Structure formats: C-alpha cells, structure tokens
Amino acid sequence: xxxKPIIMHIDVNSAFLSWEACYRLQQGDLLDxxxxxxxxxxNPDTRRGIVLAKxxxxxxxxxxxxESLYSALQKCPTLTIVAPRFDLYLKxxxxxxxxxxxxxPSIQRYSIDECFLDYTNMEQHFGDPLSAAHKIKERIxxxxxxxxxxxxxNNKLLAKMASDFQKPDAVHTLYPHEIKEKMWPLPVGDLFxxxxxxxxxxxxxxxxxxxxxxxxxxxxxxxxxxxHGILIWNLANGIENSPVIEENSTPIKGIGNSTxxxxxxxxxxTAHLILLSLVETVSMRLRNEKACTRLxxxxxxxxxxxxxxxxxxxxxxxxxxxxxxxxACQLFNEAWKKEPIRKLGVRVSELSNNNxxxxxxxxxxxxxxxxxxxxxxxxxxxxxxxHTVFRASFLQSNLxxxxxxxxxxxxxxxxxxxx
DNA sequence: TCTGGGGTCCTAGGACCC
DNA sequence: TCTGGGGTCCTAGGACCC
Numbered sequence: 001x002x003x004k005p006i007i008m009h010i011d012v013n014s015a016f017l018s019w020e021a022c023y024r025l026q027q028g029d030l031l032d033x034x035x036x037x038x039x040x041x042x043n044p045d046t047r048r049g050i051v052l053a054k055x056x057x058x059x060x061x062x063x064x065x066x067e068s069l070y071s072a073l074q075k076c077p078t079l080t081i082v083a084p085r086f087d088l089y090l091k092x093x094x095x096x097x098x099x100x101x102x103x104x105p106s107i108q109r110y111s112i113d114e115c116f117l118d119y120t121n122m123e124q125h126f127g128d129p130l131s132a133a134h135k136i137k138e139r140i141x142x143x144x145x146x147x148x149x150x151x152x153x154n155n156k157l158l159a160k161m162a163s164d165f166q167k168p169d170a171v172h173t174l175y176p177h178e179i180k181e182k183m184w185p186l187p188v189g190d191l192f193x194x195x196x197x198x199x200x201x202x203x204x205x206x207x208x209x210x211x212x213x214x215x216x217x218x219x220x221x222x223x224x225x226x227x228h229g230i231l232i233w234n235l236a237n238g239i240e241n242s243p244v245i246e247e248n249s250t251p252i253k254g255i256g257n258s259t260x261x262x263x264x265x266x267x268x269x270t271a272h273l274i275l276l277s278l279v280e281t282v283s284m285r286l287r288n289e290k291a292c293t294r295l296x297x298x299x300x301x302x303x304x305x306x307x308x309x310x311x312x313x314x315x316x317x318x319x320x321x322x323x324x325x326x327x328a329c330q331l332f333n334e335a336w337k338k339e340p341i342r343k344l345g346v347r348v349s350e351l352s353n354n355n356x357x358x359x360x361x362x363x364x365x366x367x368x369x370x371x372x373x374x375x376x377x378x379x380x381x382x383x384x385x386x387h388t389v390f391r392a393s394f395l396q397s398n399l400x401x402x403x404x405x406x407x408x409x410x411x412x413x414x415x416x417x418x419x
Numbered sequence: 420t421c422t423g424g425g426g427t428c429c430t431a432g433g434a435c436c437c
Numbered sequence: 438t439c440t441g442g443g444g445t446c447c448t449a450g451g452a453c454c455c
Contacts, residue, residue: 048423070421084423111426111455195453227429228452258424297448305422311448343423404424429452436444 006119006129007244009151009159010100010136012092013168015113016040016053019092020082022145037061038080041069046262047342052084056168089113095144103136108244116156118244133171141169157192157240158183164190179238184211193232201225210236251351252289257282257404258345264303265341268333273399275328276391278346281404283321284378286348290355292317293348296327300336301343309345310335317352320370321377324348 012018017040021033037058042048049069061076073079093112100107103126106118119129126132133150140148147169151162154176161183162174174182189199191210205224207213213221214236221229234240257278265271275298286293297311310331318324328346380389390401 042423044421047421049421050423052423066422068420068422114455193453197452253427254425256425260423305420307450309449313447345424347425424455426454427452428454430450432448434445434447436446437442 003120004154006122007153007156007159008117008119008129008133008136009110009156009163010096010115010117011149011151011160011163012096012113013147013149014053014055015092015146016084016089017055018053018146019089020085021055022092023085023088025145033080033082036080037063037076037078038082039063039069039072040084041072041081042084044069047260092144092146096140096148099140099144100136103132106244106246109247114160116159116244119152130171130173137169137171155238155240156242156244157235158238160192161190176238180211183238184209184214184236186210188213188236191232191235193228193235198225198228198232251291254347254349254351255282255285255289255293256345256347258299258343258347259403260301260343261341265344268336270397270399271332271336271341271344272329273393273397274344274403275332275346276325276393277400277403278344279321279325279328280402282346282348283319283324283374284381286324286351287319287354287374287378289351290353291351292319292354293324294350294352295348296324296331297347297349298328298331298335299343299345299347300332300341303340303342305342306339308335313350317350317354319354319374320367321374322370323367 014034017033017038020040025032034055035057036055037060038055039051039058040053041051051063051065051067051069051072054063054065058072058076058079061072061079063072063075063079069081089112093109097107097109097115100115100117104117104119104122108116110116119132122132123129126135129152133152137148137150140146149163149165149167149169150171151159151164152171152173152175153159153162158174158176158179162172165172165174165182186209188194188202188207188210189196191213194202194213201224202208202213205216205220207216213232216233218230218233221233223229225232259274259278261274265274294314294317295311296314297309299307299309301307312327312331314327324346332344377389386402394401
C-alpha cells in the first residue's frame, strides 16, 4: 500500500520586510519595522521606485506590492522606506532551507521566500503533519526570528493555496475533502495561475469564484482559453500531481540580466556599453553553470514603456563574453527603432553542456584565446571581487561596468531572541 | 503608473521542406 | 498560380509565477 503524499508549503510572511526587520533588531536597533507602516522599496532616483515588500500596518493603508513609491507615499505620508539588500535575503533563505532539511530530504526552493517540503512517510519521525508544521513554524520563529505560514495537503497546489489563507504566523490544511468549503468560495483571481488577464477573461464569461471555474464545462474553457483553460479547471478542482523537485535536479533553461537605466539612453554607443555590463554577468554565470548557449536575445523597454525583443540562433554554441556581446550588439542594432531607452536586457537560452571539450574544427585560435581570458577574469573576480577587473571602455563613462552578480551561498548567523 | 528583475511556458504566424 | 496538406523550425509576444 502506498501512502498519499503529504506536502507542506512554507511561505515567509512579508519576506523582504521581515528579514530587514530581523537584521536591524539583531544589529541593536530598537524599532521593529514590522510594527510600523514600512516598506522595502527601490530608489526612485534611479527609476527603480517600486514597493518590493510591505509591513502589516502598511497593508492597512492599502499599499500594494509592485506599486510606485510615489503612490505609496500618497496613501501614507509617514511611511518608512528601507532599501533592499538581496545578499541578506539570500542568506536568510538559505538558513530557512537548512532548518527545513532536518524534517525531510526532499525540499524544493520555489523562490527566495517559498518552498515545498515532501513530508510523505515522515510521520514516524516527527509526528502527524499538523503538529510537525506547528513545531517547524515555532522553531523558525524562535531560532531565525521571522514568521512563516505553512500550508498542508496532498499536493503542491493545495498546500500552496493553504499557506495563503489567514496570515501571518499560521498553519492551515487544505485536504481534498476541504476544497469545497475552504477554496471554492474564494474569488477566481486568488487561484494559482489565474492572473490579471485570465481573471478578466473569466469575468466576461460569468466566472467569478473558484467554484464557478471548477464547475464550468472544461470544453467551454478550452474554447476560450486554450490549454490554459484546462490547466486552471484542473487546479480549481484540486487536481495537480507534480513532484517536489530538489534543487539542482533539473538543469536551468536560460540566464538573463536586465537593468532599468537611471536616464534615457539615446545613442548606440552607450547602449552597447550597458549591454556589455549585462553580458559580463550573464556569460560568467553561464560558465559557472558549465554551459554554452545557442540562442541570444536582447530586450528593449522604451521611455514610453513599449517593450520589444529580438533573438537569434547561433551556428556554434558559445560561452565567451566577447562572442555573446558581439551578437547582443548586432541584435540591438537590428531591433532598435531609435526611441529613448529606459531598460535593456540580455538573455541566453538553449543551453548545452560544455563538459566535452569545445575545441572543434571551427574553433579558431582566437576562440581559444577568448576562453582563456574569460577563465582568468572569472578567477580574478571570484578571488578579489567582481569589480577588480573591468573593461577600459567604461573608464570614460559614468556607467556601471558590471550589472548584477553571481551570488555566493551563505547562511545567516542564527538570530537569538524572540519576536 | 513617478511603474524592478529573474524566471518558465504557450501560441501564432511565417519560412521552408516534402 | 485563382494551387493542398502536413510537418518542423524559428521568431515575437504574451501569459503566469515569485
């Protein structure tokens, strides 16, 4: 007899804000950001002014994640705004994973602040799922200093929906027999995979709650929403059976880097320099993954918020900074319609393994030289910091020579003391 | 909207081949 | 060419997630 899967979904409450708050308390700060209207937000001066996370008191002012700081300040003029620190968040996330690993060998980090834990067959060690979840939640609060919501069910979708119920600092179950009572009354937009566009289509079809969706005719949904209609009909009925996938068990599909520029770019030369700064990290991450790319794409966002992209297949896969940069410039030149540019992006995909020696008949001496330069620079940057080596072309500019970075795995020191 | 950055998957249309 | 049908590959764009 096989046991039904038991899946937990662990979701950090207002992750970035909680983590900032913990860190500040740990540094001796007396104010807990979670107790006042506060947000983690980007810098409007560099045109990154959006809300990344909000405290519960800020939420009471109807401040939403993703809205502009300007609009948030209109709603709450006394709002406290703190800058994001992604390196800290990654450490906190790693500490969380490490604690969870004591309860199951099968953990999937779904994002920096969410993960799935496969609790199947673990009752014998740590008790029934509900009491284990409470124990885990309390340990995180006491040992790491932040609160989480934990959802429990027989599959990932239902566990995730459950963790989204009443917040913060709570455990909820959503087993299949509880779907009608706990999930069906919710607005259809609360369902995983029903975003803005799908929600508005569903409303036009007379579907407003998850129950409306679950009891609709799947053929009717397919007619209006293609395969996505079938997918969300299944989800509304709690049908989902994807496994908990451990980290590094699936190869990554692509690597991208993009940046909003503090000013509008109106000339090709500056655009190329920014592309280079983006390619520097993309290609380094690519080499770090021991992969080569066969598809390079660039994306442009204009000052009027129009987005477009351009891509091309390479005849020979590559991991060389200069090769990717050259293709990115060419793509940019072909695509750019000369409007002022707000944001530029570079992405590589169709990755293949570079384990086998890439030396082919077509590899020139120049390629070999490029590869050895890349290797040397990667090592220098790893050893002495990413800004120890940069291109001379940036010397005369005010631009960042490298955009984004390669993250280093670390954990946060244990935070002592309670909330 | 004074509107970030990093991903994945799906679809439509055109090119090209038989 | 007032021309069919089916398959694959490629590209651009849009949807979703965090």
